[in-house]
Amino acid sequence: MIQQLTLLFLTTMIIIGVGQDAQDSQVAPLPVGPGFDPKAIVGASECTECHTHSAAIWEKSVHHGTITDMPRSEKGREIAKKMGIRRIKSESLCLDCHSTSHWEDEKLKPSSGVSCESCHGAGMGWVKLHGEFSGKEEGQETADEIARRWRASEAAGMLRPTMIADIARNCVSCHVVPHEELVNVGGHPAGSDFELVAWSQGNIRHNNFYTKGKENKVASIERQRLLFAVGMLAEMELLLKAVGTAEKMGDYAKANARRFAALRKKLAAAAKATSQPDLIKALEAVASLKLSLKNQEAILAASESITASLDGLAATSNGSDLKGIDSMLPEEADYK
Numbered sequence: 395m396i397q398q399l400t401l402l403f404l405t406t407m408i409i410i411g412v413g414q415d416a417q418d419s420q421v422a423p424l425p426v427g428p429g430f431d432p433k434a435i436v437g438a439s440e441c442t443e444c445h446t447h448s449a450a451i452w453e454k455s456v457h458h459g460t461i462t463d464m465p466r467s468e469k470g471r472e473i474a475k476k477m478g479i480r481r482i483k484s485e486s487l488c489l490d491c492h493s494t495s496h497w498e499d500e501k502l503k504p505s506s507g508v509s510c511e512s513c514h515g516a517g518m519g520w521v522k523l524h525g526e527f528s529g530k531e532e533g534q535e536t537a538d539e540i541a542r543r544w545r546a547s548e549a550a551g552m553l554r555p556t557m558i559a560d561i562a563r564n565c566v567s568c569h570v571v572p573h574e575e576l577v578n579v580g581g582h583p584a585g586s587d588f589e590l591v592a593w594s595q596g597n598i599r600h601n602n603f604y605t606k607g608k609e610n611k612v613a614s615i616e617r618q619r620l621l622f623a624v625g626m627l628a629e630m631e632l633l634l635k636a637v638g639t640a641e642k643m644g645d646y647a648k649a650n651a652r653r654f655a656a657l658r659k660k661l662a663a664a665a666k667a668t669s670q671p672d673l674i675k676a677l678e679a680v681a682s683l684k685l686s687l688k689n690q691e692a693i694l695a696a697s698e699s700i701t702a703s704l705d706g707l708a709a710t711s712n713g714s715d716l717k718g719i720d721s722m723l724p725e726e727a728d729y730k
């Protein structure tokens with residue numbers, strides 16, 4: 395392990411060099427958007443037949459409308475032009491984040507705006523499995539069968555609400571906008587301040603399946619604390635990767651560095667207020683980190699520390715140890 399780290403450290407030093415613009419960087423580009431296999435996308439209509447209550451909310455959301463509204467907007471056309479893209483809807487770079495796309499005639503085609511499978515995973519391997527009660531009537535499965543059904547669904551790529559770290563990482567894979575050229579050349583916004591409680595509990599909230607449509611519940615206070623803390627670390631993990639692999643000190647690196655600085659203050663406050671060990675470890679990893687392109691190897695190493703803290707927190711906390719965060723949580727009026 396130590397040897398691997400030393401090797402990684404040495405190679406990153408060599409690759410990045412010390413120039414202000416790390417032009418020769420050979421670090422692999424970041425994956426853009428959720429990156430699910432488009433060949434395994436079944437399309438929202440395969441979900442909405444059972445999930446009518448979720449669908450009613452999704453159909454009114456910004457995510458649903460984006461693939462029709464964005465390409466018609468002046469800003470959309472302007473970005474596309476600067477990126478040399480003639481048809482937004484047949485160009486995979488925009489589709490990666492503004493739609494859920496499937497594979498048809500050897501091409502990526504938008505099935506709809508950002509839909510169920512962009513957040514819960516491409517469904518082909520689990521869509522039947524997860525909702526069929528192991529071939530029995532609802533309520534007749536043994537506890538063992540239920541556990542096996544969910545395990546198998548997760549193994550087949552289902553992202554369940556309980557998998558909070560993966561859910562958060564998935565949101566930021568679009569919302570950090572991890573694409574340097576799109577921001578520097580295309581003039582695309584480098585995302586805006588993302589905070590998982592406000593962003594998940596407003597217009598996109600669809601916690602109305604298990605209540606059979608009777609109530610669209612706000613997440614419990616314990617879950618809000620976790621969403622807040624996990625969301626913060628997931629965003630930080632990716633912002634650091636973005637700055638750590640940036641080739642130029644352009645709008646992209648600058649915007650991400652600014653977002654990181656604001657997030658670090660939030661992390662410091664949360665670590666202090668909770669004394670939660672993973673938050674403290676995360677803060678130690680970034681407390682004195684300098685965000686310059688000269689420092690990219692340290693930035694990428696810090697991102698890896700954040701990965702460990704994020705996974706640690708998600709695996710061990712049920713939110714009851716994060717009570718100190720309560721005063722930092724957004725008010726309902728601030729939900730997006």
Ligand code: HEC
Nearest residue numbers: 436440441443444510511514517521524525526554555556
């Ligand atoms: C045949 C009906 C059916 C279809 C089609 C279906 N679901 Fe479900 N889904 C269910 C049922 C039933 C449950 C709850 C199972 C239970 O109570 O154990 C469920 C639960 C879920 C959950 C919550 C899981 C959890 O951990 O609580 C999600 C998320 C979900 N479905 C997403 C989807 C998506 C996305 C699609 C389309 C790719 C889809 N479903 C298609 C019936 C269906």
Ligand code: HEC
Nearest residue numbers: 427469470473474477487488491568569571572583585586
């Ligand atoms: C990595 C994911 C990603 C990719 C790729 C992407 N977008 Fe976006 N786009 C977003 C997100 C996230 C937002 C919302 C930004 C925010 O929160 O401020 C957005 C917002 C926009 C907006 C609204 C901006 C505004 O100022 O209101 C336009 C227009 C847009 N994108 C056009 C495009 C076009 C055109 C392409 C392809 C050339 C593209 N996007 C590719 C993620 C992406």
Ligand code: HEC
Nearest residue numbers: 441445448449452508509510513555600601602603604613
């Ligand atoms: C933008 C991402 C996103 C999209 C799009 C999305 N979901 Fe969800 N879904 C989530 C998140 C996050 C949660 C957990 C919310 C929470 O903790 O408050 C969730 C929760 C659920 C649940 C559990 C609800 C309950 O009653 O507890 C079901 C079922 C579900 N989604 C199905 C769907 C279906 C079907 C679609 C498409 C019509 C869909 N989702 C679209 C992110 C998304």
Ligand code: HEC
Nearest residue numbers: 427428456460464490491492508512564565568593594730
């Ligand atoms: C596939 C990419 C993608 C994923 C995954 C995704 N989003 Fe988005 N989201 C977008 C884009 C693109 C927009 C902007 C659409 C537009 O303005 O046309 C957006 C807009 C939003 C908005 C509306 C913001 C506003 O200013 O009104 C909210 C809220 C939101 N997303 C929350 C979430 C949450 C929470 C998650 C994870 C559970 C998530 N998103 C996952 C692409 C994504």
